[in-house]
Each structure stands twice: as structure tokens, then as C-alpha cells.
Amino acid sequence: xxxxxxxxxxxxxxxxxxxxxxxxxxxxxxxxxxxxxxxxxxxxxxxxxxxxxxxxxxxxxxxxxxxxxxxxxxxxxxxxxxxxxxxxxxxxxxxxxxxxxxxxxxxxxxxxxxxxxxxxxxxxxxxxxxxxxxxxxxxxxxxxxxxxxxxxxxxxxxxxxxxxxxxxxxxxxxxxxxxxxxxxxxxxxxxxxxxxxxxxxxxxxxxxxxxxxxxxxxxxxxxxxxxxxxxxxxxxxxxxxxxxxxxxxxxxxxxxxxxxxxxxxxxxxxxxxxxxxxxxxxxxxxxxxxxxxxxxxxxxxxxxxxxxxxxxxxxxxxxxxxxxxxxxxxxxxxxxxxxxxxxxxxxxxxxxxxxxxxxxxxxxxxxxxxxxxxxxxxxxxxxxxxxxxxxxxxxxxxxxxxxxxxxxxxxxxxxxxxxxxxxxxxxxxxxxxxxxxxxxxxxxxxxxxxxxxxxxxxxxxxx
Amino acid sequence: xxxxxxxxxxxxxxxxxxxxxxxxxxxxxxxxxxxxxxxxxxxxxxxxxxxxxxxxxxxxxxxxxxxxxxxxxxxxxxxxxxxxxxxxxxxxxxxx
Numbered sequence: 001x002x003x004x005x006x007x008x009x010x011x012x013x014x015x016x017x018x019x020x021x022x023x024x025x026x027x028x029x030x031x032x033x034x035x036x037x038x039x040x041x042x043x044x045x046x047x048x049x050x051x052x053x054x055x056x057x058x059x060x061x062x063x064x065x066x067x068x069x070x071x072x073x074x075x076x077x078x079x080x081x082x083x084x085x086x087x088x089x090x091x092x093x094x095x096x097x098x099x100x101x102x103x104x105x106x107x108x109x110x111x112x113x114x115x116x117x118x119x120x121x122x123x124x125x126x127x128x129x130x131x132x133x134x135x136x137x138x139x140x141x142x143x144x145x146x147x148x149x150x151x152x153x154x155x156x157x158x159x160x161x162x163x164x165x166x167x168x169x170x171x172x173x174x175x176x177x178x179x180x181x182x183x184x185x186x187x188x189x190x191x192x193x194x195x196x197x198x199x200x201x202x203x204x205x206x207x208x209x210x211x212x213x214x215x216x217x218x219x220x221x222x223x224x225x226x227x228x229x230x231x232x233x234x235x236x237x238x239x240x241x242x243x244x245x246x247x248x249x250x251x252x253x254x255x256x257x258x259x260x261x262x263x264x265x266x267x268x269x270x271x272x273x274x275x276x277x278x279x280x281x282x283x284x285x286x287x288x289x290x291x292x293x294x295x296x297x298x299x300x301x302x303x304x305x306x307x308x309x310x311x312x313x314x315x316x317x318x319x320x321x322x323x324x325x326x327x328x329x330x331x332x333x334x335x336x337x338x339x340x341x342x343x344x345x346x347x348x349x350x351x352x353x354x355x356x357x358x359x360x361x362x363x364x365x366x367x368x369x370x371x372x373x374x375x376x377x378x379x380x381x382x383x384x385x386x387x388x389x390x391x392x393x394x395x396x397x398x399x400x401x402x403x404x405x406x407x408x409x410x411x412x413x414x415x416x417x418x419x420x421x422x423x424x425x426x427x428x429x430x431x432x433x434x435x436x437x438x439x440x441x442x443x444x445x446x447x448x449x450x451x452x453x454x455x456x457x458x459x460x461x462x463x
Numbered sequence: 464x465x466x467x468x469x470x471x472x473x474x475x476x477x478x479x480x481x482x483x484x485x486x487x488x489x490x491x492x493x494x495x496x497x498x499x500x501x502x503x504x505x506x507x508x509x510x511x512x513x514x515x516x517x518x519x520x521x522x523x524x525x526x527x528x529x530x531x532x533x534x535x536x537x538x539x540x541x542x543x544x545x546x547x548x549x550x551x552x553x554x555x556x557x558x559x
Contacts, residue, residue, distance in 0.1 A: 453476045
């Protein structure tokens with residue numbers, strides 16, 4: 001996720017890409033060519049007052065917790081992307097001073113800073129740390145919504161009677177982080193409290209570490225007025241045009257009437273104005289995370305060969321699909337996690353186009369991803385996690401059962417497409433009685449279509 | 464007449480969405496759903512089991528749906544979607 005790459009301290013923070021992530025939690029990956037998604041609509045308790053907790057360069061800070069000796073040196077965390085050209089993901093303050101920037105090739109970074117220490121990323125460790133944070137914060141408020149590693153929105157409605165003033169509420173949250181994070185990391189955490197997620201994020205991004213920004217209800221518009229337009233979660237082209245037109249702050253933006261902005265920028269212009277004026281408030285919504293089904297396998301000897309890993313993958317999928325908590329549910333997303341020899345981890349995520357519960361289909365998808373992104377070193381422990389579930393899968397299984405479909409005649413299997421004699425007689429009798437055949441055959445029209453009603457159709461069955 | 468009907472009924476889409484009447488809360492989340500004939504009673508939404516979104520055919524007729532797999536107060540599971548282009552709620556799957 002290169003858009004989340006920032007230096008630890010130097011340089012201005014670019015708000016745009018992070019704000020783009022405010023549109024959260026849909027299964028499909030956001031497509032930059034599509035308009036921003038509408039807020040998700042999940043029933044349940046949502047909260048208008050939002051607290052944004054943000055720990056910049058979360059992953060690099062976690063690595064420095066593991067290797068404290070590197071704290072005062074030039075360190076860069078390598079990216080996890082697919083491809084052979086390694087790039088820098090996050091950089092420490094010293095590395096940034098030497099000119100190392102996120103997104104640079106490793107060769108460029110080393111030429112700029114020969115003493116640079118490179119660290120491989122450990123996605124499983126970051127996920128675990130994020131989960132721990134979420135668990136701790138969920139003890140304070142039931143409305144917790146993660147927005148990427150190191151950035152979490154909390155719903156704060158109704159907490160005044162428990163924790164007191166907004167300032168005390170924020171301090172209480174920051175204190176609770178001390179249970180799982182060292183003091184240095186808690187001190188580096190930025191916090192912003194405001195109505196809606198947009199306001200809270202802008203407040204947190206502009207806050208100094210350890211000094212939370214609190215925007216009281218009714219002052220959001222005034223608070224936002226001095227902020228740059230780059231904080232808006234809109235397309236980069238829109239921001240470029242706004243800046244070319246001399247519109248630099250949100251206060252300057254709201255001087256334009258809504259029809260003029262919509263005329264220039266389409267719906268996005270209207271949305272931008274609604275955010276800038278504080279009219280649009282995105283409530284914090286409770287995070288829904290289905291409990292994953294997880295199975296793992298320890299190798300006696302670390303395994304580096306893909307063939308062996310694929311065999312282990314088949315075993316793990318079989319075990320995961322056989323788990324009682326999976327019964328009756330199809331899988332829509334799954335993940336393979338490998339604990340690497342020495343240290344570090346390797347993660348492959350797969351989101352299925354259609355829900356599926358077939359071991360072969362799931363294995364095929366995972367293998368395709370693993371070929372593109374193989375483990376960098378031998379794997380000590382392999383874990384398969386069924387992360388998300390779809391509609392029940394029992395119907396598919398029923399239709400796949402040919403043995404009970406009467407397709408055996410005189411002890412022989414009927415050829416594909418042959419209609420059993422008994423069925424032909426039944427249809428003939430029904431036609432005599434009703435005048436037409438009331439039976440239909442299910443035919444595939446576009447089985448891979450994402451639109452359910454286009455996948456299959458009923459065709460008159462009149463053999 | 465019957466023969467004509469038989470000949471014309473060649474292909475019927477399977478799983479066509481049906482219109483649903485949905486009561487939403489202030490945030491647009493469904494809190495009660497009525498499916499079926501006029502006069503049917505609205506049922507409260509007890510939980511959302513899963514949700515996902517599809518966006519397709521942006522090059523032709525944009526199609527954008529937010530799906531919700533919900534459980535009603537009578538125990539029925541429904542798959543609902545909100546048409547994000549045309550508006551309106553639709554039911555596209557039901558289990559008793």
C-alpha cells in the first residue's frame with residue numbers, strides 16, 4: 001500500500017491519499033476511476049463524534065521496538081509489493097535526512113545513504129499488533145473502526161458520563177494504549193476529536209504528537225477553513241485543478257456556491273464542499289470482523305520449494321473446510337501466512353470473485369497468487385486463514401451430486417446430456433395433463449458474472 | 464394458446480431481484496424490511512451477517528450495488544442490495 005508511506009518526521013504530510021481511505025470497508029477494492037463509494041450502510045450503533053488515533057509509520061516503529069539498537073541509525077523498511085525490484089516503504093528520520101524517500105529503489109537508497117539498514121517487512125507481526133490495539137480500544141468504546149495499520153477511528157458518543165470532558169476522553173484512550181505500546185510510541189501518537197471521521201482525521205493529522213486536537217461541535221467549519229484543500233478525499237486531478245484555480249484552503253473553497261462546484265467538478269465538487277463546510281459527517285461505524293477459521297502446519301525442516309508448499313496448502317485447505325464453524329458457508333477471502341526461517345513473515349491474500357467452498361478452486365486461487373509472490377525464504381510454519389465468508393454453499397453441493405440424480409439406467413451411467421427414460425415419461429404425462437411442460441432446466445448463461453441474475457437461467461425442459 | 468406459452472417460455476433469468484420495502488435509520492442502514500405482497504408486515508432486521516459490494520459495467524450502464532446478508536426477526540435470512548445507481552432496495556436471495 002504505497003500511499004501509506006511517510007517519513008517519520010521530516011517533510012509535510014500529504015493528506016490526500018490517506019483521506020481517500022476514509023471510504024472504508026467494502027469488499028471490492030476501490031477503483032480510482034470510479035466515483036468514491038457512498039458510506040457503508042450497516043445497521044448498528046454508529047457514532048457521530050469521532051476520535052482518530054494515528055501512529056505514523058506504524059510498521060517501522062514496530063520494527064524499531066524489536067530492534068532498539070537501530071533506533072538512532074538510518075533505517076528503511078522494505079515494501080511488500082509484488083515484483084522483483086525492491087523499493088523502500090518507510091524510512092527513519094535519519095534516513096530521511098540523508099535523502100532516502102519512500103518509493104525509492106533500494107539501489108538508489110543505498111547510494112544516498114551507504115550506512116542504511118534495510119529491514120524486511122513482517123506483515124503478520126503488524127496485523128497482530130493492530131489486532132491488539134483494536135482489542136484494547138474496544139474495551140473503551142464499542143464503536144471501533146480500523147482504517148489501516150496504525151490508524152483507528154473510535155466512536156465517542158455517550159462516553160462523557162464515563163470518562164468526563166472530551167480532553168479527558170482522549171487522554172483515557174491514549175493511556176489505554178500504554179498497556180500494549182511502549183511510552184515512546186504512545187507519546188508519538190497523534191489524536192484528533194471532531195464530529196465525523198473527516199474532521200477527526202484532519203485534526204489528528206495536524207496535531208502534534210502527545211497534544212491532541214479537539215474540535216468542539218459547532219466549530220468544525222471554522223476549524224476546517226484554514227486547512228489546505230489537499231486534505232479532501234477527492235481525485236488528484238480535482239485537487240490539481242483547484243490549486244491551479246487558486247483555491248488553496250477549504251475556507252476559499254466554500255466561498256463558491258455548490259452549483260458552481262458541481263458544474264466544474266461534477267458530484268465530487270458537491271461532496272468536497274459538503275466536507276469543507278462540515279455538512280457531511282461520516283459517522284464511525286462498528287467494525288465487523290467475522291471470526292476467521294485458521295489452521296496451521298509446522299514443518300520439521302523449513303520448506304522453500306513451491307511444490308511442497310502447494311501440497312501443504314491442499315492439506316490445510318482440507319482441514320479448514322472441514323472445520324465445523326465453516327459448515328454451510330462459502331468462502332470469499334482467504335489468506336496464507338508463512339513464518340519465515342530466521343524471522344519475518346510472508347503473507348498472500350486472495351479475495352475470490354465469487355464465493356466458493358471447493359477445495360480445488362480455493363487452492364487454485366492461492367497457488368496463482370503464490371506464484372506471483374513466492375516466499376522470500378524457507379517457511380517454518382504455514383497457516384491458512386479463511387478470513388471472510390459468503391452466502392451458504394449447500395445448494396451448490398446439492399446440484400453437484402450426480403449419484404442421487406437417477407442417472408443410472410440398467411446398471412450403466414447415462415451419457416452426459418441423455419435424459420433418463422423415467423423423466424421423459426413424467427414430462428410426457430405432465431404435458432398431457434397441463435398442455436405444456438412445467439419443468440425447467442438450469443442453464444449457465446454467464447456463470448462468472450458478478451451480477452447474480454446473469455449467471456444462470458431456467459430453460460423450458462421438453463425432451 | 465398453451466402451446467404458444469410453452470414455446471415462448473424459453474429462458475427465464477434465475478435469481479432476479481425483487482423489490483423490497485425497507486425502512487432505514489438516520490444513517491441509511493435498513494432497520495425493517497417488507498418483502499412480498501402489499502399488506503405484508505415489515506420485519507425488523509436483527510443482524511447483518513455479511514456485506515459486499517459490486518461495481519460493474521462502468522463503461523456501458525454503470526451498475527453499483529451494496530449487498531447485505533441479513534437476518535430478520537422471524538429468523539429468515541435475506542440477501543438485500545441497495546442499488547447505488549438507480550436507488551431502491553431489492554431482495555436477491557432468501558432462506559427460510
